[in-house]
Amino acid sequence: MSDTEKKTKININNVSFEYVDKKSKYEALKDISLEIKEGEFVCLLGSSGCGKSTLLSLLNGMNKATKGEIRVDEKLVSGPGIDRAVVFQHYSLFPWLTAKGNVLFGIKQNGKNYSKKQRLELADSYLESVGLSYAKDKYPAQLSGGMQQRVAVARALALESDILLFDEPFGAIDPKLRLELQELVSRLSVEKKKTVVFVTHDIDEAILLADRIVVMEPGKIRTIVDVDIPHPRKRDDLVGKKKYEELHKKLITSFYNHVEENIYEEVFL
Ligand SMILES: Nc1ncnc2c1ncn2[C@@H]1O[C@H](COP(=O)(O)OP(=O)(O)O)[C@@H](O)[C@H]1O
Numbered sequence: 001m002s003d004t005e006k007k008t009k010i011n012i013n014n015v016s017f018e019y020v021d022k023k024s025k026y027e028a029l030k031d032i033s034l035e036i037k038e039g040e041f042v043c044l045l046g047s048s049g050c051g052k053s054t055l056l057s058l059l060n061g062m063n064k065a066t067k068g069e070i071r072v073d074e075k076l077v078s079g080p081g082i083d084r085a086v087v088f089q090h091y092s093l094f095p096w097l098t099a100k101g102n103v104l105f106g107i108k109q110n111g112k113n114y115s116k117k118q119r120l121e122l123a124d125s126y127l128e129s130v131g132l133s134y135a136k137d138k139y140p141a142q143l144s145g146g147m148q149q150r151v152a153v154a155r156a157l158a159l160e161s162d163i164l165l166f167d168e169p170f171g172a173i174d175p176k177l178r179l180e181l182q183e184l185v186s187r188l189s190v191e192k193k194k195t196v197v198f199v200t201h202d203i204d205e206a207i208l209l210a211d212r213i214v215v216m217e218p219g220k221i222r223t224i225v226d227v228d229i230p231h232p233r234k235r236d237d238l239v240g241k242k243k244y245e246e247l248h249k250k251l252i253t254s255f256y257n258h259v260e261e262n263i264y265e266e267v268f269l
């Protein structure tokens with residue numbers, strides 16, 4: 001199916017967002033528009049403070065746009081919902097539940113009428129899909145950071161929502177494990193036909209995962225870059241290839257452009 005035939009899943013229309021407290025206002029997003037197709041994997045890439053998490057919080061429904069609107073399947077987003085599952089950077093598992101208990105919680109939330117037997121079987125299969133069958137009876141405190149994030153991914157999958165939202169989920173994980181988790185998310189998103197919005201400040205991560213990379217600058221979309229490389233991708237197959245190197249260069253240039261402009265102003269004004 002060509003991209004033009006694919007259904008629009010998420011529509012972000014002229015969205016602005018202002019953080020307001022008693023003393024000040026700060027416009028974190030300024031008139032953002034973006035259309036995301038069904039089954040598409042979009043990375044929001046940008047340096048710290050440019051508004052990536054803010055945009056994700058609007059998609060999630062935790063914050064509401066000050067101006068403009070966001071629609072999922074043409075329906076206005078007015079709060080969090082089970083049609084959108086979220087994985088955050090900081091481990092958000094329930095510490096009093098085992099890995100399997102956390103996944104079962106996701107299954108119970110998904111609104112489907114599964115029998116107890118089906119729920120237990122599904123929990124096992126989600127844990128297996130993230131390679132954690134052996135640790136299903138462990139509590140979060142007994143799991144490493146990488147394992148906890150695997151459980152968080154399994155719990156997000158258990159919601160059975162079409163949309164997955166990730167906010168720098170592997171930022172605190174060591175590089176080797178991070179690569180394993182990236183490849184896992186990439187594979188599962190394709191297999192399960194998810195629409196994904198994945199926040200990162202890591203160019204390599206964005207190229208490995210995304211169909212489209214939305215490069216942000218403070219409050220705005222700077223540019224959008226298509227990643228025309230078939231899935232599933234493996235880091236080892238990408239690095240050194242011409243297409244990868246060209247993309248990398250293009251992204252570094254647009255990523256750091258505004259930084260260079262700022263330096264230029266400081267030096268020459
Ligand atoms: N609760 C808040 N109140 C006021 N300003 C905030 C709040 N959260 C974030 N900001 C500001 O909004 C901007 C965007 O933040 P954020 O979306 O967290 O950026 P990113 O995720 O890209 O690092 C930053 O300048 C940040 O300081």
Ligand SMILES: [Mg+2]
Nearest residue numbers: 049052053054
């Ligand atoms: Mg952030």
